[in-house]
Amino acid sequence: MPLTHQAASEELARGDKIIRGLVARHGLMKIGAAPPASKRFESLANAIASQQLNGRAAASIWARVKGLVDGPFTAEAVRTVPVRQLREAGLSGAKCASLLDLADQVSDGRVRLDRIGRLTDDEVVDHLVGVRGIGPWTAQMFLMFTLRRLDVWPSGDYGVRNGYGRAFNGGVMPTAREIAPLGDRFAPYRSVAAWYCWAAADDPEYR
Numbered sequence: 001m002p003l004t005h006q007a008a009s010e011e012l013a014r015g016d017k018i019i020r021g022l023v024a025r026h027g028l029m030k031i032g033a034a035p036p037a038s039k040r041f042e043s044l045a046n047a048i049a050s051q052q053l054n055g056r057a058a059a060s061i062w063a064r065v066k067g068l069v070d071g072p073f074t075a076e077a078v079r080t081v082p083v084r085q086l087r088e089a090g091l092s093g094a095k096c097a098s099l100l101d102l103a104d105q106v107s108d109g110r111v112r113l114d115r116i117g118r119l120t121d122d123e124v125v126d127h128l129v130g131v132r133g134i135g136p137w138t139a140q141m142f143l144m145f146t147l148r149r150l151d152v153w154p155s156g157d158y159g160v161r162n163g164y165g166r167a168f169n170g171g172v173m174p175t176a177r178e179i180a181p182l183g184d185r186f187a188p189y190r191s192v193a194a195w196y197c198w199a200a201a202d203d204p205e206y207r
Helices: 005-015 017-026 037-050 055-066 081-088 094-107 121-128 136-145 158-168 176-186 190-201
Strands: none
Touching: 005 190, 017 037, 017 158, 017 190, 037 055, 037 094, 037 136, 037 158, 055 176, 121 136, 158 176, 158 190, 176 190
């Protein structure tokens, strides 16, 4: 049976002194239970709406977008919302197109969010990147925070690269290509290591 994220934090800390220090400062990884399958569309829609925005702006826009739907935020409900209202809520034209393409593909069965949890990590990424506006990073965030997968290493994420550089690499931030193999030392718990890289990126101790 797979370890919990907290148990994986302890396992990494036993074998890596830097992770051990980060655990001492930030505690065991906090992520909570996986959302139900019925919330997976909403999770992906939120990720699309939040792309390239800071936390406060993303939360504000997402609240307005979610408020356009009465009841559960489903693909079928989103397809009834006029594009004008999505734009007025703060979505760009590109994000509107992405959200509606996701809704269309979920509704017609091309994207099977109800069964996606049965796929491997690579299969999940391949399944999702066929949606307009969903790239590897968004798919990886879905793997980590919706499906709660333990061994995802988002090498293209700026925060992960920044935190890795500060905590593990003498302050030198690696490129996405450079950091990709550097996560191998943390397998099979690379998601947990990425979480601690984010923590290090925001930690004055590592600046």
